[in-house]
Amino acid sequence: MDKETVTLIATFASLGIGATGLVAAWFWRRSREPGPPTPGRGSVMAGRDQTISGTVVTGERVGPVIVAHPGASVVYLDGLPQAKAEVRHHFEEGQRLYDSEQHQAAISEFEKAFAEAENDSQRCALHMYIGNSFLGLSGMAQAEGHFRQAFDAGQRARDRRGQAVALGNLGVVYVHTGEPDKAEEHFKKALDIHEEMEDRLGRADALGNLGLVYANKGEFDRAEEHYKRALAIHEDIGDLVGQANDLGNLGHIYRRKGELDRAEDEQNKALEIYRRAGSRLGQANALDSLGNICGEKGEWDKAEVHFKRALEIHEEIGNRLGQAHDLGNLGLSYAQRGELGEAEGYLKRALQINEQIDNLVGQANDLGNLGLIYGTKGYLDKAEEHHKKALEIDERLGNRVGQAQDIGNLGIVYRCRGDLDKAEEHHKKALKIHEEVGNRMGQSIHLANLGLLQSLRGNNGEALHQLSKARRILAEVGASAKVKEMDQLIKSIEKRSTSH
Numbered sequence: 001m002d003k004e005t006v007t008l009i010a011t012f013a014s015l016g017i018g019a020t021g022l023v024a025a026w027f028w029r030r031s032r033e034p035g036p037p038t039p040g041r042g043s044v045m046a047g048r049d050q051t052i053s054g055t056v057v058t059g060e061r062v063g064p065v066i067v068a069h070p071g072a073s074v075v076y077l078d079g080l081p082q083a084k085a086e087v088r089h090h091f092e093e094g095q096r097l098y099d100s101e102q103h104q105a106a107i108s109e110f111e112k113a114f115a116e117a118e119n120d121s122q123r124c125a126l127h128m129y130i131g132n133s134f135l136g137l138s139g140m141a142q143a144e145g146h147f148r149q150a151f152d153a154g155q156r157a158r159d160r161r162g163q164a165v166a167l168g169n170l171g172v173v174y175v176h177t178g179e180p181d182k183a184e185e186h187f188k189k190a191l192d193i194h195e196e197m198e199d200r201l202g203r204a205d206a207l208g209n210l211g212l213v214y215a216n217k218g219e220f221d222r223a224e225e226h227y228k229r230a231l232a233i234h235e236d237i238g239d240l241v242g243q244a245n246d247l248g249n250l251g252h253i254y255r256r257k258g259e260l261d262r263a264e265d266e267q268n269k270a271l272e273i274y275r276r277a278g279s280r281l282g283q284a285n286a287l288d289s290l291g292n293i294c295g296e297k298g299e300w301d302k303a304e305v306h307f308k309r310a311l312e313i314h315e316e317i318g319n320r321l322g323q324a325h326d327l328g329n330l331g332l333s334y335a336q337r338g339e340l341g342e343a344e345g346y347l348k349r350a351l352q353i354n355e356q357i358d359n360l361v362g363q364a365n366d367l368g369n370l371g372l373i374y375g376t377k378g379y380l381d382k383a384e385e386h387h388k389k390a391l392e393i394d395e396r397l398g399n400r401v402g403q404a405q406d407i408g409n410l411g412i413v414y415r416c417r418g419d420l421d422k423a424e425e426h427h428k429k430a431l432k433i434h435e436e437v438g439n440r441m442g443q444s445i446h447l448a449n450l451g452l453l454q455s456l457r458g459n460n461g462e463a464l465h466q467l468s469k470a471r472r473i474l475a476e477v478g479a480s481a482k483v484k485e486m487d488q489l490i491k492s493i494e495k496r497s498t499s500h
Contacts, residue, residue, distance in 0.1 A: 086116040094129065101320055101357060103136040124153035124162040131169060135176070136321075138360035140397055144173045164193035164202055171209055175216070176361070178400035178437050184213045204233035204242060208249065215253060216401075218440030218477040224253050240277035244270040248289055255293055256441075258481020264293050284313040284322055291329060295336060304333050324353040324362050328369065335373060344373050364393040364402055368409060375413060384413045404433035404442055408449065415453065424453050440477055444470040448486070451493075460497035464490060 083091065094109030107130055114126045131146035147169045154162030171186035187209045194202035211226035227249045234242030251266030267289045274282030291306030307329045314322030331346030347370050354362030371386030387409045394402035411426030427449045434442030451466035471486040 083113075083122055084116070084118060087113045087118065087122060089113075090116070091126070091129075098129065098133055098136075100318065101136060103133040103358070107133045120153040120157035121159055121162070124150045124157060124159060124166070127153060128162075128165060128169065135172070137358045138176075138397060140173055140177050144170060147173065160193055160197055161199065161202070164190045164197070164199070164206075167193070168202075168206060168209060171213075175209075175212060177398040178402065178404075178439075179398075180213050180217050180438050184210065187213065200233050200237055201239065201242070204230045204237075204239070207233070208242075208246060211249060215249070215256065217438045218444075218473070218479075220253050220257055220478045224250060227253065240273050241279050241282060244273040244277065244279070244282055244286070247273065248286060251289060251293075255289075255296065257478050258484075260293055260297055260481075264290065267293065280313050280317050281319065281322070284310040284317075284319070284326075287313070288326065288329060291333070295333060300333050300337050304330065307333060320353055320357050321359060321362070324350045324357070324359065324366075327353070328362075328366060332369065335369075335376070340373055340377055344370065347373065360393050360397055361399070361402075364390045364397070364399070364406075367393070368406060371409060375409075375416065380413050380416055384410065387413065400433050400437050401439055401442065404430040404437075404439070404446075407433070408446055411449065415456075420453055420457060424450065427453070440473050441479070444473040444479075444482075447473070448489070455493055455496070460493055463493055464497075467493065 090109045090113035094106045094113060097103075097106035097109060110126050110130045110133065114123065114130070117123045117126060127146045127150035131143045131150060134140075134143040134146065147166050151163055151166035151170070154160075154166055167186045168190040171183040171190065174180070174183035174186065187206050191203060191206035191210070193199075194206055207226045207230040211223040211230065214220075214223035214226060227246050231243060231246035231250070234246055247266045247270040251263045251270065253263075254260075254266060255263035267286055271283060271286035271290070274286055287306045287310040291303040291310065294300070294303035294306060307326050311323060311326035311330070314320075314326055327346045327350035331343045331350065333343075334340075334346060335343035347366050351363060351366035351370070354360075354366060367386045367390040371383045371390065374380075374386060375383035387406050391403060391406035391410070394400075394406055407426050408430035411423045411430065414420075414426060415423035427446045431443060431446035431450070434440075434446060447466050447470035451463040451470065454460070454463035454466060467486060467490050471483060471490065474482045474486060
């Protein structure tokens with residue numbers, strides 16, 4: 001490999017810093033700050049797009065793409081607190097297990113309650129709880145089935161709010177599985193019902209979830225509009241946690257646009273409101289987001305402090321999912337500083353927890369990130385093995401965005417081996433998936449990678465064509481900081497082209 005080619009690859013690698021990083025090499029799969037929607041209420045933050053980053057020859061992996069405070073499935077109690085003793089006993093025990101993340105045991109109790117249920121209103125609520133429990137186990141097909149049955153029971157009971165909640169939770173499933181158009185369709189149907197019922201809280205939650213969909217599509221201005229509408233409602237009704245969630249999501253949008261100071265300001269506002277509201281989980285999520293922003297600024301020591309504070313809170317409240325996310329983020333922070341041994345240790349601890357709690361989404365992220373560590377170390381066979389394991393999980397989950405990330409990372413492995421044809425095949429597959437699901441940022445990443453491959457082959461004209469398409473997408477979605485980085489990359493290739 002000649003000196004100019006090495007310089008070009010280094011230029012690409014430098015662009016990988018940042019969540020959506022324009023990377024032509026490894027694609028980091030983050031673990032928290034965004035993350036896919038998780039059971040809870042409203043647009044609760046969970047964490048993972050984490051929008052992610054890298055500094056070693058970098059890459060694209062973050063988990064089911066998401067946003068700072070991803071939408072969450074809603075728990076629905078209608079009819080259960082007043083149910084007969086047999087139903088109420090199993091429901092309350094199931095609720096206790098659910099709250100402590102013992103989802104499989106919770107499902108068993110909810111099913112016992114279901115067997116004693118007296119009417120469709122109770123059945124609607126229990127289907128919702130069982131669906132949420134399957135979401136916690138990454139059982140998307142089972143969750144979808146129960147949410148559909150909840151909707152049907154709600155129709156029979158003429159329970160409009162139950163129908164709206166079921167539709168919204170179905171939207172959450174489709175966010176998890178990387179089907180943004182279906183998610184948008186269901187969130188809009190839920191919004192229509194909430195507006196019909198003049199349910200302002202439900203309306204705000206639906207608006208926040210739609211903002212999540214648009215953010216994942218790279219439609220940042222549209223996402224910002226929806227988050228601000230949700231924020232106005234939450235402020236008007238005095239919902240502090242809702243306000244903090246919306247501010248966190250706005251912060252994530254600004255981060256995706258490269259407006260890091262503005263993003264940090266919004267996350268600090270969210271953190272303060274979570275403190276006022278006494279939401280320990282919210283505080284941990286805001287700290288995770290602040291850690292990711294510090295990482296994008298290159299302030300990795302500061303990021304580590306935020307991640308460790310978040311980890312302490314998650315340990316105090318017994319949130320194992322949060323602990324796994326924080327350990328993953330700490331692993332990535334060490335990776336950014338070149339401390340690959342420490343990074344590997346944290347990622348393995350995260351993977352162990354995710355395996356113990358049956359969090360398949362987290363497992364895929366950790367396996368993908370470990371693959372990136374091994375690839376950076378030059379252990380390409382081990383990297384390929386881990387990316388393939390991650391891909392297998394994402395295929396089981398039906399997570400198309402995750403599949404695209406895994407396929408793209410495999411493409412990087414093959415490029416590092418010098419098999420440019422196989423690398424190109426994988427990046428084209430990844431690009432096709434991102435196009436089908438409407439993920440514009442993902443499209444820009446793989447267009448950039450295809451451009452790099454062309455440059456490595458000496459086809460600088462075609463390389464510039466692909467990079468120009470990637471730049472156009474970045475400009476259209478308002479990612480101004482990434483546009484500047486792409487301009488640097490294009491100039492580098494133009495200079496290289498004229499020197500020959």
